[in-house]
Structure formats: C-alpha cells, structure tokens
Amino acid sequence: MNAPSPSLPGGTWTLGDLTVTRFGYGAMQLAGPGVMGPPADRDGALAVLREVVDFGITHIDTADAYGPRVTNQLIREALHPYPESLHIVTKVGATRDQQGGWPPARRPEQLRRAVHENLEALGLEALDVVNLRLGNAAGPQPGSLAEPFETLAELQQRGLIRHLGVSNATAEQVAEAQTIAPIVCVQNMYNLAYRRDDELIDTLAGQGIAYVPFFPLGGFTPLQSATLSAVAARMNATPMSVALAWLLHRSPNILLIPGTSSTTHLRENLVGAGLPLSDKDIDELEKISH
Numbered sequence: 001m002n003a004p005s006p007s008l009p010g011g012t013w014t015l016g017d018l019t020v021t022r023f024g025y026g027a028m029q030l031a032g033p034g035v036m037g038p039p040a041d042r043d044g045a046l047a048v049l050r051e052v053v054d055f056g057i058t059h060i061d062t063a064d065a066y067g068p069r070v071t072n073q074l075i076r077e078a079l080h081p082y083p084e085s086l087h088i089v090t091k092v093g094a095t096r097d098q099q100g101g102w103p104p105a106r107r108p109e110q111l112r113r114a115v116h117e118n119l120e121a122l123g124l125e126a127l128d129v130v131n132l133r134l135g136n137a138a139g140p141q142p143g144s145l146a147e148p149f150e151t152l153a154e155l156q157q158r159g160l161i162r163h164l165g166v167s168n169a170t171a172e173q174v175a176e177a178q179t180i181a182p183i184v185c186v187q188n189m190y191n192l193a194y195r196r197d198d199e200l201i202d203t204l205a206g207q208g209i210a211y212v213p214f215f216p217l218g219g220f221t222p223l224q225s226a227t228l229s230a231v232a233a234r235m236n237a238t239p240m241s242v243a244l245a246w247l248l249h250r251s252p253n254i255l256l257i258p259g260t261s262s263t264t265h266l267r268e269n270l271v272g273a274g275l276p277l278s279d280k281d282i283d284e285l286e287k288i289s290h
Helices: 042-054 072-078 108-122 147-159 170-182 198-207 228-233 239-250 263-273 281-284
Strands: 013-017 016-021 059-061 085-093 127-133 161-165 184-190 208-212
Touching: 042 072, 042 263, 085 108, 108 127, 108 147, 127 147, 127 184, 147 161, 147 170, 147 208, 161 170, 161 208, 170 198, 184 198, 198 208, 228 239, 228 281, 239 263, 239 281
Parallel strands: 059 085, 085 127, 127 161, 161 184, 184 208
Antiparallel strands: 013 016
16 A cells, blocks of 8 residues: 655655655744744745655644744645645644643634634645644643534535644544544654553554654654663764654654754654664664553
C-alpha cells in the first residue's frame, strides 16, 4: 500500500486516497511567540514553506488557531495554487483567548464555522484532512466525542472535508470515532520519552491508520537523555536527529510533522530523520522511557 520514496526518509503513506510523505512539516512554529501573532520574519516563514515543497514534502499540518489565522494565511500566500501532490491537514476543536490559552470550541456551530474559516484562509473548496482536537493542554480527557465528530462527519458528507482524524484523543475516543465515520489518522503526543500510546500505535498500524506524533522532540522542553546523547555522539549526529529517526523506525504508520521557522533547521531535520539505526542503537533507545 505504501511505496518507498527515494528522496525523503521513510517513504510514503496513504491517508484514505491521499498519498503523503511520512516526513511532513508542522506549521505551528511559523506563528509568533506562544503561537500568537505574526512571525518576526515573514519572508523567512514564506521561504520555509516554499522549501518544504521544493524538498518534495507532501504533508503540511496546520490549524486556523495557530496565530490565530496566521499560519493558514502564510501557507496560502507561499504555496497557492497548491501542487496537486500537496496535502494540507488541519485541526478544529479549539480556539485562542487573549491570554494565549486554547479553550475548547467543539459545539456544532463552532466546528462548522471553523471548517469554513479554514477553507477560506487556505483558499480551498474542500479540506484534505480535518482532525478533531479533544482534551486540553494537559492531554487527552475521557468523554464522548459523538456530537462534535458527528458534526464533522456531516460536513464530510457535504463534500467540505475529504477525510477525518482525531487529535489529543484516548484510545476509547478513537474507537468511538470509528463507529461514526472512518478515520485516517490519530495525532497525539508521543516521543522517545513519552510512550503511552505504544499499544494504540500498533493497533492503528494493523488497521492501516496513520499515527502522527506531536511534540516528537519533547515539545517546549526538548528531550534530555544521557542515553540519547550517547547514541547521537556515537553516530556523530544530534540527539534530535536520532529521536526523529527512531520515530520513523518505530512503526511504518508513524508520520512526522516536526516544525521549524528556519530553512537550515528544516534541512537538518530531513537529514536527521534518515539516519540508519543499528539494532544496538535501537535497543539502547528503547530503554529511555522505562
């Protein structure tokens, strides 16, 4: 189902009928500090997005709440009209407040408005993939997603959304979503040191559903591990490069969306994700979360 790509680490994966590179790009860092306001270097942000496409990356992750409305506008300015091969994944279910918080916005009317705002900002007639963001800043929270997910399924039936996913979700919520409509991806926090979704990843892999880790490098507090640093030093690589390479190795359904506002850092991430890991390297890295 998923053919290898000679140009990017990890090859490709299919989200429904969409083929994307397993190495993608997360646009969150293009907004200002705290994911609020415009970037300090607008031209630099546009250059990063254009380089993403030039490298052959076909998976960009965004949300209208980033900025808010900043990253989607940058994506449109830099890349519209979009290459046929490029697929943009967005999220709904949260908004922003003046303090920089992420209050939930999952009522039916809020979700309908959010989908239309994403369509308008990105200049699209239909969104490739929409993830329903659940939980809160502390992580997934238990509870039914039926009403909000049914709202998105209705918008999908109307042709405004091609495929659905969930984000910041429990395994139970993932299963509940699948009783309402098919999903093509789950986007949760996961990295070498935070592996609560190991079982979920394996279950999804068996179902042909992608798992997209956010904070793949530890989030706002980068991964700190003596073992990770030792493996990286042995490979003459950075710890972050090794962490990305491990994620691609962990399971074939894992898609990467590391973010950066720097073209140099983008290239470093690409090279790093392609590092070959030996059995010894993997055995050592597997012990980090234990």
